[in-house]
Amino acid sequence: MELKELYKASDNRYSHADTLYRRCGNSGVLLPRISLGFWHNFGSVDPYERSRQITHFAFDNGITHFDLANNYGPVYGSAEETLGKLMDDDFRPYRDELFISTKAGYDMWPGPYGEWGSRKYLMASLDQSLRRMHLDYVDLFYSHRFDPLTPMQETLQTLVDIVRAGKALYIGISNWPLEALRFAHQYLAERDVPLLIYQGRLNRLDRKQMDEGILAYCADNGIGYIAFSPLAQGLLTDRYINGIPADSRMAKGKFLKQEQLTTEVENCLQQVREEARCNGQTTAQRALNWVLEQHGVTSVLVGASSVNQLKDNLETVIK
């Protein structure tokens, strides 16, 4: 008979609370400045024990926010299944200390109701997510992308109804353009389900959301902002300093391609490395620091394929 090792969270997990947490917009919620994303490294193709160690390290050090989506894996849905197993094995006693998000918007199942922003899709998707994660509710549910063909009212009213049904405590949107963000903010405020947070890509190589005014809009209107891919999927680290490691995201070749390692990226990296050296930081820490310094950023959502990577990233804000 297999004896499962029991997990007990560290008693010191909140010892850095003063520096770790930041208020999310003008809400009552505090989020860790370093949050953990499940897009990669938590799927059914990944070793469960490694995923487990990464989440233990996270929670033991106060990283209370885990970010998921219906189609994270691979295979689609399997990152949520991993979270479900982690809840059963380790985290059930700590449910109220965790802030778990999921999303729907991208392709999840075949046919006309398996993606975008219809009420039909969002409702069904969240029910599936809750079943996979073995949860009664999520802390935060996102519309994962803007749907230009579904009336915004339909998508937003569904988000309101999801909160009213107790399936999510808060609402967020991700990858919506500025005009749609304005509309969403107003629509949700009028229904007393305030927009908690916007999730968008922001890093030293991609400042589009700042240039478009999305970050400023969130800051001016008390909406939190969480930056995804703050390390540009690993480009803004020393991961590729000696070539392409066999176990790296670039070696897998699907989401990060060798062609992305351009001269412009190399030049930016050189600058980040120089700044890191002057500040006594690692390259990843300097890259994360830059994002966290931008006005309006609540948290950075990092990925990690090892405990050491997450430790390196966390040491941006706590030593």
Ligand SMILES: NC(=O)c1ccc[n+]([C@@H]2O[C@H](COP(=O)([O-])OP(=O)(O)OC[C@H]3O[C@@H](n4cnc5c(N)ncnc54)[C@H](OP(=O)(O)O)[C@@H]3O)[C@@H](O)[C@H]2O)c1
């Ligand atoms: N809303 C959206 O549309 C959207 C889109 C993308 C992501 N997200 C969210 O954002 C999260 C983070 O995205 P991301 O994974 O692209 O973030 P990222 O932090 O930019 O990249 C993570 C990858 O960088 C490498 N890495 C991380 N820390 C490192 C370190 N200290 N030293 C060296 N390499 C390091 C690892 O690559 P290796 O795997 O090669 O080791 C890791 O898998 C996702 O999990 C998801 O929750 C949301």
